[in-house]
Amino acid sequence: MIRLGLHHDGISRRIALTIIAAMLISVALNILFVQLAGVWARPPLSQTGLLEQIAVTTRIIEAAPRDQRESLARAASNPTLQVHWSTQRETLPLPGPGTLIDPQQVPEFRQLLAIQPRRLEGFQPADWPNDSPEAHYKLVMQLADGSWLDFTPPYRSWGLSSGMRFIIIGILALIAALLVAWIGTRQLAGPLQRFARAARRFGSDLRAPPIRLEGPHELRQAITAFNTMQAQIQHFIAERTQMLAAISHDLRAPLTRMRLRGEFIEDAEQQRKLFRDVDEMQSMINAALGFFRDETHLETTTPFDLAELLQTLLDDYRDQQIAVDFDGPANLVYLGRPLGLKRAVTNLIDNAVKYAQSPSVRLSSNAHSLFIEVRDQGPGIPEAALEDVFVPFFRLESSRNRDTGGVGLGLPSARTAIREQGGELTLRNAPDGGLLARIVLPRVND
Numbered sequence: 001m002i003r004l005g006l007h008h009d010g011i012s013r014r015i016a017l018t019i020i021a022a023m024l025i026s027v028a029l030n031i032l033f034v035q036l037a038g039v040w041a042r043p044p045l046s047q048t049g050l051l052e053q054i055a056v057t058t059r060i061i062e063a064a065p066r067d068q069r070e071s072l073a074r075a076a077s078n079p080t081l082q083v084h085w086s087t088q089r090e091t092l093p094l095p096g097p098g099t100l101i102d103p104q105q106v107p108e109f110r111q112l113l114a115i116q117p118r119r120l121e122g123f124q125p126a127d128w129p130n131d132s133p134e135a136h137y138k139l140v141m142q143l144a145d146g147s148w149l150d151f152t153p154p155y156r157s158w159g160l161s162s163g164m165r166f167i168i169i170g171i172l173a174l175i176a177a178l179l180v181a182w183i184g185t186r187q188l189a190g191p192l193q194r195f196a197r198a199a200r201r202f203g204s205d206l207r208a209p210p211i212r213l214e215g216p217h218e219l220r221q222a223i224t225a226f227n228t229m230q231a232q233i234q235h236f237i238a239e240r241t242q243m244l245a246a247i248s249h250d251l252r253a254p255l256t257r258m259r260l261r262g263e264f265i266e267d268a269e270q271q272r273k274l275f276r277d278v279d280e281m282q283s284m285i286n287a288a289l290g291f292f293r294d295e296t297h298l299e300t301t302t303p304f305d306l307a308e309l310l311q312t313l314l315d316d317y318r319d320q321q322i323a324v325d326f327d328g329p330a331n332l333v334y335l336g337r338p339l340g341l342k343r344a345v346t347n348l349i350d351n352a353v354k355y356a357q358s359p360s361v362r363l364s365s366n367a368h369s370l371f372i373e374v375r376d377q378g379p380g381i382p383e384a385a386l387e388d389v390f391v392p393f394f395r396l397e398s399s400r401n402r403d404t405g406g407v408g409l410g411l412p413s414a415r416t417a418i419r420e421q422g423g424e425l426t427l428r429n430a431p432d433g434g435l436l437a438r439i440v441l442p443r444v445n446d
Helices: 011-040 050-063 064-075 108-113 163-206 217-260 268-296 306-319 338-355 410-419
Strands: 082-086 117-121 137-143 148-152 303-304 326-327 334-335 360-365 368-377 426-428 435-442
Touching: 011 163, 050 064, 050 137, 050 148, 082 326, 108 303, 163 217, 217 268, 303 306, 306 334, 306 338, 306 360, 306 368, 334 338, 334 435, 338 368, 338 435, 410 426
Parallel strands: 326 360
Antiparallel strands: 082 148, 117 137, 137 148, 303 334, 360 368, 368 435, 426 435
16 A cells, blocks of 8 residues: 555645645636636627627618728728628638528527528637637628628637736636635644744743644644643652752751750850851752742733833932942833843842942843843953853852852842843953943844
8 A cells, every 4th residue: 555644634734735725726716717707708799789780780881882882891890890891702711611690590680680691601710720810700791782791800709818818817826826825824823823822931931731732743743742841841840849848948947956056155256157157058048949939930021111120220229329320221111021130130230239349230222132231340250250150059259258148149040030031141351340241132022
């Protein structure tokens, strides 16, 4: 048995059905056009007005002297009906004997003619040789005196020219193809778009429900794989959260006991060192739990004024007698997560305030991105550590110590918040001194 390789509901089968449907609809539209054209583009003689013209012309020429009939025939000719008169049939451009027509079988014609013609013949375009310029419908009539009249409607074959017919047929075929392609792509693109939206939603909401199975076989396989991955990630996060909660509970109990026992230490210096270590461990536990909690609870994306948010943040620092310069526009609307962005910028400014001096914030943009730069006038950090500082719990001993309260989660938390919004956070030492933290955000609201 020959296998065509088309799954019963695969993309290949849908494409093949789309092509077949386009061809069938194109044929159907063209058949409908031909049927309609048979009524309005190629109507019966009785509806064209040609019989009336032939009858009137015949009456006039029959009543005229023979020496005037040829000039009268030329005068009676017009774009819709060519008239020739001849004394002999042999002088007419005919391919041979035509089809005899009985006037009695054409009641309209019999009523219009005052005198019955002696002979009436009809010709069709197929009666002439191929490519003959004379290939038209033609009516030849022998009058009572033996002379002949030749009536030729040049466009009797169609009411439309052949070129116009081909254009219409081509347009109908194109319409059929576009119609079927539009329907077919909607059936395929719709599930793909919903799949993409659901995948993006999972990026901002780890508790998003699984994606509904739909679409062709290949897409269903991708959705199944994505749902499986999503379920595994959710299960992993749930287990990690439970583990962190258990660790927090298990560590806090002995820390509390250590603090209680420290109250009985008589050596004040040893007691102070013990309490400092306990407080640091407690701070590290709280910071770690907060860091992982922020990763699993993402806020909703919303439009907000980024420039106003930064200025409000800097006003809070000024209220604390900390001067932070700002350079940027007064208003700049951005579609993102304001709380996460505020936490990230706050971490960067806090680092600049703790470990350097003269912090400043600059906001700028171009057609595709927004830029937030936090700069200080401090000593900077070693080039080799520019990426290491984004590793959780990494600490630069040369610029930080335990007295500052830092546990090495500020910069990792800031980078995570920026990447959640499709951006990037990088650090570099400025050429003229100081550290420059640069946030790049995509302008998804444009």
